Amino acid sequence: MTAADYINWSDLGRPVTALWRSANGAPAPKRVEPVDDTITADAAYRLASQGVAMLWNGDFQNARQILTALEHRTRPRPDHTERSTADLFYRYRQNRSHRARILGLLLVPLAVGNTIGLRRAPDVHAATVAAYGSITEASVVSLHEVLGTIGAHQWRTKGIPVAALNANIYPHYGTFFPVRSEYVDLVASAPLAAPQLAFDIGTGTGVLAAVLATRGVPHVVATDIESRAVASARETVSLLKLDGQVEVQLTSLFPEGKADLIVCNPPWIPATAHSLLDAAVYDPGSRMLKGFLAGVLDHLEPNGEVWLVLSDFAELVGLRSRGDLLNVIDAAGLRVIGALEAPARHSRARDTNDPLHAVRANEVTSLWRLCAS
Template structure:
């Protein structure tokens, strides 16, 4: 379900003794806060943290830059304290996720008004029209949004404006808000270098920005069908295909998993961590119970041409933190009627693998992304 599928929510508060209400907007699918109080420049960071910790959201009526200072102070208060206790990788991951959830909850409780025309109705507010249109669409009535989320839309818009270079394409992609940014080059490089047996049709399942579909097309696949369940991803992928002048080879469909028909090659880079996503943006990484992975494996043979090949691109991060074993993955592949005919591996080269300040640095530096080459298991006699 996308943010647009949710019914409109409203928040209510009291303004100088008079009831007030406004539509709630969240591009990340965050629910509307139940309790809201108006605050201004006189509130202290400690008082703001106490309110947020009690689940009380604060609707800012003061200066925008002062609101940013309060948000920064809240962020400092949510940073994990140094922990010298010896812990297992599973415990480290659990503490990391717990802190991230707490941080998102606290920071999401500082709210600002977003007026018609996508203008922030506060003193000294920046121009966020382009960034917020990307995330929310055009705002026609005064609404309330999370300041933390709005700042995220600004960062995302900067990425979209600048573009993200993709070496395998010798070009940049310009991701829409809410799609997975292809800043992890490992999975793209694997698809760009894996042995390709001249398929006539390829499917790219869960295409995101369309980068893998574009790689397949530039490698000579005459027809690529890319799918995604998220409308923003479909729009982003179509733009990528258009910018790269690949529209004659690549088509993009809004659908869950597979398009109609069969393909000689089916590629999927599913979310790789079987844990709960805390936002729509998390859904490209976190997949509770490995639902997409299992759904893909269970259905792929029904869309694979005889002697066709499946490329499953997956990080082993879940294995490193004890959420899934290698044996579990191989059993899922076998249960789907598939067998492994080869695998390519790429060590982690993304920025977080070298960030020693990351609580999970010791795990991330050992992460390996694999491209599993699969085909239909031969029937036993």
């Protein structure tokens, strides 16, 4: 889960080495220079643009101001050129990648005991333990990533309300937060035939497995390939007192055996993930989608049903056509017996400043009901 390497720099002519940490899989920077409160935002941007990482030795809040200035400098400029949706998406991804690279080059020290030894630094112990584990060796981390761990920890502490469960859940760092309710509501409302056993493939926080259990499925096996997701799902199940119904396994795709109902909400954009946290959204070459569909019949009971929950975002930006999806379903020996749809209700669909606003506003999430051909 955590990328680790050593980075080196010179401090007053003295060589210094520290452990590089990134919970998001960012590679260790090759060039590092110590900086302090005297650096200007323009100078910081020039260094970052040259690929030079800056290890902050000044006041923590001043570092945040420099980071904010870098964020302003990496915002996409207004572009009134008429472009295709595919080109808009490509430029959006290109800017996101550039922005992440620049912002990730402002670094802070993370000391033994998960503290940041800078003036006016906040208490980051709980947030960084969740992301990196207990720090037992002097380390260096990206300030932008640290602030992300703080935000994630605040979400976890507060909890995320899930209307379909009439409860809050508390996702672990690194799992996809179910702030988009469309896919959850579809699973909560789809016709359910009384399955005795259901599989939830790629469970994440375990929210869909919990929904199935609360709908009366006696036994649900939820799987995920990420250990952070498995830990988060097990906690969700325990908090909702569904331990007797839901079993969570660390495995790739399918557990052993066959089920009456198999549910999967795979990453919905067939493009390369630029970070570990992107893996819940981006599925390069539709590998998970295709792998799930190709193997699902081997794990489905006769007369069983498959629920594939998928956004049409990829279709709207030209990365996959509806025909492509139906062809993959057909090639897997499956046929469509019904579909439920939910329009986008998440906040980004209402953000008119988003360059992809028109796409997000028209996005539809579908629950495809499939069975053997």
